[in-house]
Amino acid sequence: MDFDWDTEQQGFRSTVRAFLAAHLPADWEELAHGPGSEAQSAFSKKFCAELAKAGLLVPHWPQRWGGRDADPWTAFILAEEMWAAGEPRGGQYMNVNWIGPTLMRFGSEEQQQRYIPAMAHGETIWCQGFSEPEAGSDLASLRTRAEKHGDSYRINGQKIWTSYAGHADTCFLLARTSPGRNGISIFLLPMTTPGITVRQIPSVIGEGDIHEVFFDEVEAPASAMLGGEGQGWEVVRTALSLERVGIPRFALAARMLSRSVARLQGDGRFGHGAIEQAARARAACEAARLYSYNIVDQRCHGIPTGPEASAARFATVMAERLVGEFVVEHMPDALAGGDPLLLAHHQRAIVAGIASGAAEIQLNLIATDLLRLPREPR
Amino acid sequence: MDFTLTSDQEAAFSAIDKLAAQFDSRPTDFHGFALEGQELDRQLEDGQYFDIAAIPEYGPVTAALAVERLARSPYTVESALSMLVRPQLAGEWPRPLALVENGRPGRFVASAKTLLILEGGRIGAAKPPAEALESVESLFAYPMGRLKQAVEVTWFSESEAAILRIWLRTALAAEASGLLHAAIASTVEHLSVRKQFGRPLGTFQALRHRLAECAVLAGGVRWLALKAAATADPGDAALAALHAQESATRVVYDVHQMLAAMGMTLEHPLHLWTYRLKALLSELGGRGGQASAVARHCFGTALDQ
Ligand SMILES: Cc1cc2nc3c(=O)[nH]c(=O)nc-3n(C[C@H](O)[C@H](O)[C@H](O)COP(=O)(O)OP(=O)(O)OC[C@H]3O[C@@H](n4cnc5c(N)ncnc54)[C@H](O)[C@@H]3O)c2cc1C
Numbered sequence: 172m173d174f175d176w177d178t179e180q181q182g183f184r185s186t187v188r189a190f191l192a193a194h195l196p197a198d199w200e201e202l203a204h205g206p207g208s209e210a211q212s213a214f215s216k217k218f219c220a221e222l223a224k225a226g227l228l229v230p231h232w233p234q235r236w237g238g239r240d241a242d243p244w245t246a247f248i249l250a251e252e253m254w255a256a257g258e259p260r261g262g263q264y265m266n267v268n269w270i271g272p273t274l275m276r277f278g279s280e281e282q283q284q285r286y287i288p289a290m291a292h293g294e295t296i297w298c299q300g301f302s303e304p305e306a307g308s309d310l311a312s313l314r315t316r317a318e319k320h321g322d323s324y325r326i327n328g329q330k331i332w333t334s335y336a337g338h339a340d341t342c343f344l345l346a347r348t349s350p351g352r353n354g355i356s357i358f359l360l361p362m363t364t365p366g367i368t369v370r371q372i373p374s375v376i377g378e379g380d381i382h383e384v385f386f387d388e389v390e391a392p393a394s395a396m397l398g399g400e401g402q403g404w405e406v407v408r409t410a411l412s413l414e415r416v417g418i419p420r421f422a423l424a425a426r427m428l429s430r431s432v433a434r435l436q437g438d439g440r441f442g443h444g445a446i447e448q449a450a451r452a453r454a455a456c457e458a459a460r461l462y463s464y465n466i467v468d469q470r471c472h473g474i475p476t477g478p479e480a481s482a483a484r485f486a487t488v489m490a491e492r493l494v495g496e497f498v499v500e501h502m503p504d505a506l507a508g509g510d511p512l513l514l515a516h517h518q519r520a521i522v523a524g525i526a527s528g529a530a531e532i533q534l535n536l537i538a539t540d541l542l543r544l545p546r547e548p549r
Numbered sequence: 550m551d552f553t554l555t556s557d558q559e560a561a562f563s564a565i566d567k568l569a570a571q572f573d574s575r576p577t578d579f580h581g582f583a584l585e586g587q588e589l590d591r592q593l594e595d596g597q598y599f600d601i602a603a604i605p606e607y608g609p610v611t612a613a614l615a616v617e618r619l620a621r622s623p624y625t626v627e628s629a630l631s632m633l634v635r636p637q638l639a640g641e642w643p644r645p646l647a648l649v650e651n652g653r654p655g656r657f658v659a660s661a662k663t664l665l666i667l668e669g670g671r672i673g674a675a676k677p678p679a680e681a682l683e684s685v686e687s688l689f690a691y692p693m694g695r696l697k698q699a700v701e702v703t704w705f706s707e708s709e710a711a712i713l714r715i716w717l718r719t720a721l722a723a724e725a726s727g728l729l730h731a732a733i734a735s736t737v738e739h740l741s742v743r744k745q746f747g748r749p750l751g752t753f754q755a756l757r758h759r760l761a762e763c764a765v766l767a768g769g770v771r772w773l774a775l776k777a778a779a780t781a782d783p784g785d786a787a788l789a790a791l792h793a794q795e796s797a798t799r800v801v802y803d804v805h806q807m808l809a810a811m812g813m814t815l816e817h818p819l820h821l822w823t824y825r826l827k828a829l830l831s832e833l834g835g836r837g838g839q840a841s842a843v844a845r846h847c848f849g850t851a852l853d854q
Pocket of ligand 1: 746
């Protein structure tokens with residue numbers, strides 16, 4: 172067992188940090204607030220294009236698609252540094268982590284040619300149309316319908332909580348082509364398709380983050396379907412398994428904790444209550460980091476990821492919770508104009524146990540698949 | 550020991566309850582952060598309710614009940630300091646009141662006629678000119694404001710400050726109790742109506758037990774706040790404020806998990822109570838500050854203050 176980085180990994184991390192230092196504008200921390208805002212979306216396109224030129228957007232992708240087949244550690248170090256910086260890639264992190272790789276695996280030649288190069292060049296934003304008003308944790312109950320009419324599908328229904336939808340070019344959409352789990356299909360749909368309407372939902376988590384997306388008699392050619400009809404559930408499971416470790420949230424949490432502690436120390440306010448809480452939060456961040464590293468390590472060794480991925484995700488939720496609570500209790504000005512990056516972190520931390528699947532569902536998976544407890548009766 | 554209200558207290562509370570009930574539903578088109586209850590405030594002024602603690606038949610317990618009740622409304626008014634702390638101030642100090650702790654932005658500061666200034670171990674009061682104050686945008690669902698420039702402060706003696714600390718803690722706990730109860734009620738409603746996997750969310754034990762624990766915590770905060778208002782004991786007040794902040798930390802997390810994405814919207818009212826609770830978490834030194842006071846007043850160990 173070795174808890175140290177090798178020289179190549181250290182070098183890669185320094186390269187990424189140097190890139191960030193050179194390319195983030197002086198007012199980046201103000202921009203970081205509101206992950207789907209107009210300003211950040213515009214910035215993320217410029218930034219990702221530069222990342223791509225420097226070979227730092229998709230290093231873990233195959234050469235054929237603009238990568239260099241780098242190992243999972245490279246991808247994870249990159250993700251850690253980006254998230255810790257406030258995620259200047261905006262919604263494009265999804266392209267890099269799972270949308271691109273899913274298209275490489277399941278896409279038709281035409282779909283691959285149409286979408287993957289734009290992702291590899293950092294020029295395009297996607298949104299993920301999964302959740303619906305009545306289908307949150309119970310995603311399989313989704314109702315948005317896609318009915319076949321000759322050579323095309325007619326789509327009617329509604330998505331909700333869709334991040335980045337306001338500025339997205341394409342939607343990775345789940346729709347129902349017949350009843351049941353095996354009746355879900357995926358469509359790759361340009362957001363400019365007639366019949367799609369987007370409404371932003373005002374929220375506590377910043378401008379431009381979550382939306383409702385309405386589909387009213389939207390015509391999609393059969394060629395827009397990813398994989399076969401009814402293959403949607405299987406594709407999504409594979410896609411999400413590519414992202415099992417999830418976002419390295421602990422990296423920004425740990426950074427924000429250190430920043431808060433430094434401020435308190437400077438003001439002579441790092442007293443006994445704060446010290447104990449900060450220590451606990453720090454330990455939770457480190458636990459989450461190691462849990463996540465374990466998953467990356469397994470992937471490097473070709474070990475299929477099991478329920479430990481859920482444990483890693485929940486450990487991350489705990490870390491976000493403790494850091495978030497620490498900041499609210501000891502640095503409340505952060506939520507009142509005092510520090511835009513602490514605010515941006517707060518707004519991301521509060522959804523750690525909600526976005527991309529509620530924490531309680533992870534706990535159910537841990538109970539069933541890791542502890543092997545009998546299932547709850549349905 | 551007798552936990553029933555006197556008929557006078559009962560009558561006063563039910564009048565306030567009736568008044569507050571007109572403000573129990575939120576305008577559906579409100580999508581901001583701080584929903585202020587100017588009209589509620591005006592009606593409370595008209596009924597002279599802000600002064601009930603000083604009336605012997607009612608006393609601070611009725612005032613604490615009133616603060617607790619008013620905090621359940623989606624509309625916020627500055628009631629806690631007016632009703633529970635102002636009666637303890639020697640001299641003429643007009644309401645609304647606000648607390649400025651170590652120069653930080655505070656609730657209702659921008660519209661305050663009297664500021665209570667907490668600096669290090671000292672407490673003072675000031676009547677700030679309007680130009681010394683400014684509002685601050687924030688996520689906290691109170692109108693937040695800050696003191697821009699130095700103002701003339703009347704500093705209180707050690708013993709006066711000690712009494713004010715008791716009432717500041719009691720006021721915080723009473724306000725928190727109302728907010729906790731409202732946040733939990735809103736969550737109960739959501740879990741009763743929303744279905745996933747073909748059943749109401751409220752039938753999942755993973756949520757039932759947690760929400761039931763939240764309810765027990767909130768009930769405890771309420772009793773502690775009422776006792777502190779009745780005894781004016783520094784230990785009781787410290788326990789009430791500590792239990793309030795400790796419970797709020799936990800309940801805010803749990804209820805937001807249970808509402809999930811819906812709780813993140815400004816279209817659902819949950820944030821009005823949870824983001825007020827968050828504003829209370831840092832006050833009076835946070836849990837560490839309350840724990841020090843408990844150490845001193847309940848265990849006889851002197852820490853910072
Ligand atoms: C910031 C943000 C961004 C998002 N972005 C996207 C996006 O881009 N695309 C997209 O499709 N979706 C997105 N989502 C939606 C997200 O995937 C859902 O919020 C999540 O799946 C939970 O669904 P829900 O909010 O409907 O909660 P619900 O499913 O209603 O759950 C409410 C509560 O009930 C609990 N619960 C549910 N079932 C059970 C059970 N069986 N046992 C115990 N407890 C249970 C949950 O854990 C939760 O605590 C986003 C959400 C947020 C907050």
